Amino acid sequence: MDIKDRVLVVEDDKSIRNFFRTILEANNYDVIMANTGAEAYSMVTSQCPDLVILDLGLPDMDGMKILKSIREWSAMPILVVSARTHERDKVEALDAGADDYITKPFGTSELLARIRTAIRHARTAYLTPQGMQTGIFHSGGLTIDYDKHRVYVDGRDANLTQNEYKLVSLLGKYAGKVLTYDYIIKEIWGPNMKNDNRILRVNMANIRRKIEKNPGKPEYIFTEVGVGYRIVDPD
Numbered sequence: 001m002d003i004k005d006r007v008l009v010v011e012d013d014k015s016i017r018n019f020f021r022t023i024l025e026a027n028n029y030d031v032i033m034a035n036t037g038a039e040a041y042s043m044v045t046s047q048c049p050d051l052v053i054l055d056l057g058l059p060d061m062d063g064m065k066i067l068k069s070i071r072e073w074s075a076m077p078i079l080v081v082s083a084r085t086h087e088r089d090k091v092e093a094l095d096a097g098a099d100d101y102i103t104k105p106f107g108t109s110e111l112l113a114r115i116r117t118a119i120r121h122a123r124t125a126y127l128t129p130q131g132m133q134t135g136i137f138h139s140g141g142l143t144i145d146y147d148k149h150r151v152y153v154d155g156r157d158a159n160l161t162q163n164e165y166k167l168v169s170l171l172g173k174y175a176g177k178v179l180t181y182d183y184i185i186k187e188i189w190g191p192n193m194k195n196d197n198r199i200l201r202v203n204m205a206n207i208r209r210k211i212e213k214n215p216g217k218p219e220y221i222f223t224e225v226g227v228g229y230r231i232v233d234p235d
């Protein structure tokens with residue numbers, strides 16, 4: 001028998017809770033529920049969920065507070081679900097350590113894909129030494145060879161510069177997840193780099209010219225406007 005992944009849903013709206021329960025149980029997850037921030041705190045520590053789905057608008061506290069406090073001691077995957085659609089809220093949640101951010105209303109298949117991605121990341125993070133990525137990433141015609149530090153498109157070397165390679169491999173390491181501009185800049189150019197998106201945009205434009213058939217309609221690296229970039233899931 002398969003061991004089910006346990007998902008903690010932190011949500012005060014009864015109809016949304018029921019929706020989550022139905023969808024998740026139908027897809028073989030073990031579902032536990034918290035209505036308030038206080039309940040969420042105690043369940044996170046007592047029930048050891050494999051993933052937390054976190055609503056930001058809770059009756060007793062802001063979900064951001066729970067997110068930040070879990071991140072002080074745990075790397076468990078947290079998927080923020082919110083009615084707040086402003087880019088600033090997404091950036092804030094992602095930079096505070098949310099694995100992903102999904103805006104209400106959302107589709108079932110999108111939700112399930114995001115859950116699978118977040119749980120997979122949490123698992124693979126334990127398998128490779130921190131910061132190190134080895135092996136091969138494949139998605140359609142795109143290949144990242146982490147051992148050789150090369151990127152290929154349809155078998156041809158894309159001839160990326162060192163920083164371009166770093167950027168693509170960073171996105172590849174977190175495939176399917178949006179990385180914020182600020183996070184990417186700090187990872188690639190270091191913590192003292194000023195938070196200027198221009199250098200990142202220039203690099204991304206050059207990467208797209210090298211790897212995308214139509215840089216205006218990318219197939220491999222997507223822009224989440226005002227938030228950051230995301231690379232496609234591997235095959």
Ligand code: CA
Nearest residue numbers: 012055057058
């Ligand atoms: Ca709510």
